[in-house]
Amino acid sequence: MLAEFLQYLFTGVTIGATYALIALGFTLIYNASHVINFAQGEFLMIGGMATVSLTAMGVPMVIAIVLAITLAGVLGIALQRFAIAPAKQADVVTLIIITIGASIFIRGIAQLVWGKEYHVMQNFSSDEPIRVFGAVLNSQSLWVLGIGAVVVVALVLFFTKTLIGKAILATSMNKEAARLVGIRTQMVLMLAFMVSALLGSVAGIVVAPITFTSYDIGIILGLKGFVAAAIGGLGSGVGAVVGGLALGIVEAMAAGYISSDYKDAVAFSMILLVLFFMPRGLFGAKVVERV
């Protein structure tokens, strides 16, 4: 009984931490530019796939991970510079279609380079599972949670202690005013996309040993991250973390106790329920529409 519950909880928290990282990526870009980046899931895919293929070529894992994250970061900058920035006056829907086009493009290239097969990635440390009150905990889960926590702390420090972090915050609050005090907002936007891509690729790498990875893994993971971000309230960092963890746990419990066929439906029912009662998510900002 307890063992079963703990088992589902471990699964839920692990995948929830991944969702939280993806949701943070969405939040960051949304705050900086009010764009919902449908290519966010592709950063995950790039992270996982690049690490797998580099280690297969004999590159030590740590270096492979660093290279994969760098690749994702460059991609994030390129996405902002060449796809989002040129479409300045575009509608929200138009921007969504642009990021969808970008995700199809990135996925197409990944399929070209890495093929359509599933790839397996090794655990970071031992394959030996840990037993807690009869439940089995994959050692990789600890890596996911640990790295997730480190990333969240690093983000908080980045936004509160560094000048660049504060510049991003300022731009997200008021772009014109930020420019007036000398912040190069275009630079800041590129930076926001880069950090978001780094977050995505880290999530993709740490979770790859658990879920496997393939060229199309980004679609559903990206959407789940979007759900998590919306549950928390778009634009709220705390909301993204809470939304991600809540989504992961509810999903794992539903899959365990109710039906694994309807696992994905749980996420989408959950977001509908939250939005019915809280149209701006759990932690979303109250905004008054001006006419």
Add this chain to the structure above:
Amino acid sequence: MLNRFMQSRLQGLVVLTLILIILPAFLSNPFHYELATQIAILAATVVGLNLLVGFAGQISLGHAGFFGLGAYFSGIATGTYGWPSVPALVAGAIIVGIIAWIVGRPILRLKGHYLSMATLAVGFIIAIILNNERAITGGPDGMPVPAFEVFGWELSPFGTYSLFGLEISGVQAWYMFSSVILLLAVWFALNLIQSPIGRALRSVKGSEVAASVVGVDTAKYKSLVFVISAIYASLMGGLYAHFQGFITPAIASFEFSILFITMVVLGGMGSTFGVILGAVVLKLLPQVLADFQDLEHVMFGLILMLTMIFMPKGLLPTLTAAVSKRIRKKTGGEA
């Protein structure tokens, strides 16, 4: 006289009719007719979706859900229960309309990205149900759908028919049928846009607060247009199922929803004929790109991005703006 015609709202409808009549001269094999029929059905669907997106300014990333529901309702009612096609189509549309009304009320209070999230969720849930209820829908493997029939007269892509003494194939008959359906869909949409309802919708798009201040019941009109666009999708889904003869949950998938919304945005939001062009381009593009094999997706994504970056208003509005600018230059600013 020509001037009066140019200004009339029937102008576009007449041009579209002419195109649909002339087109068969360029269609040389059954595959072409099949494509043209599919395009007509999808185009009619996005004409309905455009009422919601282009005129009322509300986004839907889950419209394939309604398309899929309509398709499966027709398929199950005619195939499993032996209903005649037309009552099945109508009953499906009514049920989908009711579902859209029930989910539309709470959903349409949401704005922007939250609305896109909610519609995406509705579409996803429908697709997941179609995938999992194997006993009724056949699950991921799909299900066969009987040919469309009216009063015992069957319209099958594989049959042959005679019309005014001419012998035509099943796909040709379907092409004519779907062309008529498309024209009806456009005619209804154009009338709706010019009606008081259409004006109310455009006021909602302009500014919802301002619209409600001058007495427009914005919630009512938004739900109404959501239901209308869902009914469009349901009817076209049903026809699509009959034409294809086989359906899988893929037609209700997120990818299909994205295809619909992309047709609207690429063709030109708010332009009824623009979105038809969007349907044509997006359905033909993969055929053209198929020659590039492995590069197909890369090219598709690239073209999508470039078009939206350089023509954010969509293909048709950008093209007509360019053409009328030319004409104005030639006539010295007179027109």
